Amino acid sequence: MPLSAIDPVLLVEDDVAIATVIIAALEDEGLAITHCTSIAERDRLLVQGTFSVMLTDVVLEDGDGLASLGAVREQAAAMPVIVLSAQNTLDTAVRASESDVFEYFPKPFDLDELVQAVRQAAGSRTPAENPAEDTTGAGEGERMPLVGRSPAMQGVYRMITRVLRNDLTVLITGESGTGKELVAEAIHELGHRRTGPFVAVNTAAIPADLVESELFGHEKGAFTGAIAQAIGKFEQANGGTLFLDEIGDMPAEAQTRLLRALQSGRIRRVGGRQEIAVNVRIVAATNRDLAPMIAAGTFREDLFYRLNVVPIMLPPLRERREDIAALAQHFLILAAEDGLPRRQLSPEAIERLEARNWRGNVRELRNVVYRLALMAREDRIDGDSVLDIIGPDLSAGAVAAGNGEGGFAAALAGWLAAETPPSGAVYHRALAAFEKPLIEYALGRTGGNQLRAAQLLGINRNTLRKRIGELGLEPDRFSPH
Numbered sequence: 001m002p003l004s005a006i007d008p009v010l011l012v013e014d015d016v017a018i019a020t021v022i023i024a025a026l027e028d029e030g031l032a033i034t035h036c037t038s039i040a041e042r043d044r045l046l047v048q049g050t051f052s053v054m055l056t057d058v059v060l061e062d063g064d065g066l067a068s069l070g071a072v073r074e075q076a077a078a079m080p081v082i083v084l085s086a087q088n089t090l091d092t093a094v095r096a097s098e099s100d101v102f103e104y105f106p107k108p109f110d111l112d113e114l115v116q117a118v119r120q121a122a123g124s125r126t127p128a129e130n131p132a133e134d135t136t137g138a139g140e141g142e143r144m145p146l147v148g149r150s151p152a153m154q155g156v157y158r159m160i161t162r163v164l165r166n167d168l169t170v171l172i173t174g175e176s177g178t179g180k181e182l183v184a185e186a187i188h189e190l191g192h193r194r195t196g197p198f199v200a201v202n203t204a205a206i207p208a209d210l211v212e213s214e215l216f217g218h219e220k221g222a223f224t225g226a227i228a229q230a231i232g233k234f235e236q237a238n239g240g241t242l243f244l245d246e247i248g249d250m251p252a253e254a255q256t257r258l259l260r261a262l263q264s265g266r267i268r269r270v271g272g273r274q275e276i277a278v279n280v281r282i283v284a285a286t287n288r289d290l291a292p293m294i295a296a297g298t299f300r301e302d303l304f305y306r307l308n309v310v311p312i313m314l315p316p317l318r319e320r321r322e323d324i325a326a327l328a329q330h331f332l333i334l335a336a337e338d339g340l341p342r343r344q345l346s347p348e349a350i351e352r353l354e355a356r357n358w359r360g361n362v363r364e365l366r367n368v369v370y371r372l373a374l375m376a377r378e379d380r381i382d383g384d385s386v387l388d389i390i391g392p393d394l395s396a397g398a399v400a401a402g403n404g405e406g407g408f409a410a411a412l413a414g415w416l417a418a419e420t421p422p423s424g425a426v427y428h429r430a431l432a433a434f435e436k437p438l439i440e441y442a443l444g445r446t447g448g449n450q451l452r453a454a455q456l457l458g459i460n461r462n463t464l465r466k467r468i469g470e471l472g473l474e475p476d477r478f479s480p481h
Contacts, residue, residue: 008033009026009032009053009054010045010051011026011035011036012036012037012057013035013056018057019035029119038061038062039063043072046076052079053080053102054082055082055083055084056083080122081102083101084107085105086106086107088149088150088157089157093158093161094157094190097161097164102117104161110462146182146186147323147327148326148327149326150323152320153315160186160187163187163191164192167193168309169282169284169308170187170283170284171284171286171307171309172285172286172313173285173286173313174313174314174316177317177360177362177364178315179361180314183312184198184243185243188241188243188283195240197237197238197239197240198237198241199236200245201245202246203246204245208251208254212257212270213226213230215234215254216257216270217232217235217270217272218272222271223271226271232269235267235278238279238280239280240280240281241281241282243283244284246288247286248288248293249288258303259302259306313446313456315455317361317365318358324353324354324358324365325345325354327362328365328369331365331366332369332373335369335370335373343376343380344380345380346383349383352386353386372390435467439453439471440478443473444478448476448478450464450465453475
């Protein structure tokens with residue numbers, strides 16, 4: 001459809017600075033914009049005219065732009081809606097998904113991605129399927145406890161909302177302690193399988209010779225000790241979700257059986273002859289990098305592609321330090337509910353927590369907060385109490401020791417000694433020297449996926465693409481294909 005044939009875009013945004021930027025970007029694309037700042041004015045404009053797409057903030061001067069979409073659907077059912085929000089929580093992302101919006105953008109957003117979404121929405125004109133349906137039946141306080149509004153978590157929330165109404169297989173990756181099982185539970189509890197069972201199995205905790213029996217069950221007499229028939233995890237999860245944690249540690253033979261079950265939707269108990277149809281959604285997780293395992297032949301490549309339909313990468317806590325205060329407060333509340341004294345954290349205490357490296361991620365933070373709640377002498381925990389109770393952060397020294405004497409500082413010193421850059425050029429040459437291997441590391445960790453590499457590095461995807469071109473890197477050579 002030519003741009004001249006597209007109806008104006010309706011922008012409902014009471015933040016003048018953000019509205020100005022959006023209007024300028026869309027007008028550069030040849031789109032006409034009608035701007036308003038309130039729900040009342042929005043409703044009046046919808047009565048008076050037709051719009052190709054609507055962009056709306058959630059918090060507006062006279063109400064909730066997301067909660068009031070029912071009135072929009074009544075007036076313009078076929079108009080796609082794009083939601084913008086500074087309330088960057090999983091709850092907001094899920095509310096947007098439940099409202100059948102075309103796209104959801106947490107602030108701050110990538111302006112190029114927003115413009116592209118507007119163009120796609122303006123050409124779609126797809127009516128909403130169930131505009132008023134509440135698919136969860138859950139209130140504000142009943143959402144899953146995924147805490148954090150950092151940009152690093154926004155991609156996670158958006159990916160979760162995109163898999164709630166389908167049964168696509170999900171592979172969650174991330175370091176130990178980042179909350180992979182919480183994400184799996186959120187996908188189940190907020191999705192259409194919530195009425196079915198959620199069955200979690202840690203494949204790394206099961207002896208290798210019992211993995212198949214644990215997953216698929218066994219018949220009486222199938223092996224020594226099989227004194228009765230046993231139902232496996234697949235059958236237990238029938239109609240619901242099966243969460244396979246630490247999938248990277250699954251033995252090779254069990255990988256083959258799992259692949260067959262995923263392909264056919266049928267399982268056979270150990271020692272059995274009859275195939276049994278199962279209806280389960282698979283969510284898998286691992287803290288291991290599967291790419292080198294595939295290359296080494298210890299993890300099946302075909303199983304990886306079967307599992308990695310929708311990848312969700314959880315960031316380590318050190319890459320979302322702005323969430324530490326909210327997480328710590330959340331864990332203090334949980335500690336009080338578990339019978340520990342009710343405590344508060346001073347700003348200095350929060351600064352101490354934010355400065356740590358948290359190699360154990362969110363799990364380590366939770367344990368530390370519980371320890372603080374138990375051992376603090378005062379109701380208000382100050383910075384000195386944090387240091388006294390949990391001690392100094394030794395993880396930075398441990399990392400440096402693992403990288404050789406002096407760690408990064410030693411590498412920098414060695415580079416300076418070898419390169420001897422001229423005065424006035426040290427900063428920029430050092431950045432260039434260390435940027436290339438850093439980007440190569442990120443591409444290697446993500447199999448050449450530039451979007452995930454940008455998320456890992458914490459930079460804009462367009463910036464990464466630009467630097468890849470300028471540095472002459474070839475992302476395809478990092479692909480596992």
